[in-house]
Structure formats: C-alpha cells, structure tokens
Amino acid sequence: MNFASHEDAEGTVAVGVVGHEEDFNDVGASFPSFENTPVHFATENSTIVTSQTGSTALVPCVVINIGDGMVSWIRRKDYHLLTVGLTTYSSDERFQAIHLQHSEDWTLQIKYVQQRDAGIYECQVSSHPSTSIFIQLNVVEAKADISGPSEKIVNPGSGLRLLCTVLQSTEPPIYVFWYHNNRMINYDDDRGINVTTELNAKISVLTITNAAIRHSGNYSCVPSNAHPASTYVHILNGENPAAMQHGGRGLSWLQCSPSSWLLFIAIAIARLS
Secondary structure: EEEEEEOOOOOEEEEEEEEOOHHOOOOOOOOOOOOOOOEOOOOOOOOOEEOOOOEEEEEEOOOEOOOOOOOEEEEEEOEEEEEEEEEEEOOOEEEEEEEOOOOOOOOEEEOOOOOHHHHEEEEEEEEOOOOEEEEEEEEEEEEEEOOOOOOEEEOOOOEEEEEEEEEEEOOOOOEEEEEOOOOOOOOOOHHOEEEEOOOOEEEEEEEEEEOOHHEEEEEEEEEEEOOOOOEEEEEEEOOHHOOOOOOOOOOHHHHHOOOHOOOOOOHHHHHHH
C-alpha cells in the first residue's frame, strides 16, 4: 500500500492512499479473501495399533478442521457401524468413542479386547465429500516364559534361580505370583524362597539359596495379564534322573472337572478287572 500527499493553495497538506482500484471497497478499505480449509487427519493413514487380550485398546483418529462434520467408526471386516459422534450403535458395549469438548481427538475405545477384535477400523468424517482413514488393530496373546528347559535338576544344597519374563505384553502386569505346586509362595521367606519382581521390566525372579527335597515339584509363574508358565524342579538326592517320576506341568492339571476324575477312576478299575 502506498501513501501520497499534496498541498493545496492554502497550504493544507492532504494525505491519500494510492493503489489498485480493485483492492478497495467503497470506503477505501481492503479485506483478505478466505478460503475454507479442507478437513484433514493428523493421524496417519494405515497406522498400526497393537493391544493385548483383556486390555483396553485405543484406536486413534485426530481430525483437523472438522467444522460441522461428524466422525463415525466402522469395522471394515463386516462393515458394522460402531459409533456416530458420541453415540454407540453397536450392541457390544465394549465399543465407545472418546472425545472431549473442543478436542480434535476422536479415539475409538475397545474394552476387554479379544482376538476377534483384530482387523481394520475406518474413521470416517461426513464432510462433502466424506473422507476416511484406516487403522489396523493387532491383538496379541501375552504369555509368561520361564527360562531354560521345562524340567530342571538340582543337587541338594545347591542354588536355584528361576527367571520369568512376560512376553508379547503391551503393558506391565499388576502383579506376578509364583506357585509351588498349588501354593502361592511369593512371601515364603521362611521356607528359603525369595521372589523379586520388576513390573515395568516385566520380569520376576525366584531364588532358593539352599535347595532341599521339600523344594522339588512344579513351579508356576502367573502374571496378572498373561498366560502362566510352568517348570518342574527335581532335587536329585542320589536318584537316577531317568528313573524319577514326573509331576504335573502347571496348575491346569489340578483343575480337571469331577466328571473327568470319574472317567479316570473308571478306566483304572477296568484295567485292574
């Protein structure tokens, strides 16, 4: 914008604005022209989210310049409409859109996620034309793992160290319990057993400094959010390892139904008769 001045016959100085005629309105002022900014997503298309079974999955969708548009979530494998705005259209109450007022975040929340929830989810905005992004949800089964062979042989008086690691877990466990046969032993210091757990590192260590015959048996590592793992410990005491009887492989063998036990008894009686 340029300014010009001139002096009239009486010596008065007048100041004026010099410019192109089309840049100004009738009162000599100009206004910038605004164009509607199109709707776009801050969340990258084809984002991959991984969650473990039993946890809460958060599928992100951040929308910029939504205006009067409405966000819908669609499960692509069966084209099932899950949510529109903050309203859930699925009979499965585990699904819910999470959105705070004036926020641009329209996250899809799935509680107690299951393997069948894995797949592609579409975040669609009802602009003109409508626009979408697609998010891949992977669901993993977290499991515990005890290092080393499934059966361990220890001499009396020797030390025993069992390392349990939680694998494929997207979040740390709330606790890790250790069982000797069917007894929880996390606090059995008086029995020569010590348990140290680092929840954020997803590891737990069981140590016995002076192994004795009473320490033989099945040991199970049971995290709060993962499948348990088991190992069997033999205390030799001069026995031939090949001649030793093996115990149960975890807690599951103690959980047979009464009908299963009756079947086992019937088979045993039939063999004896």
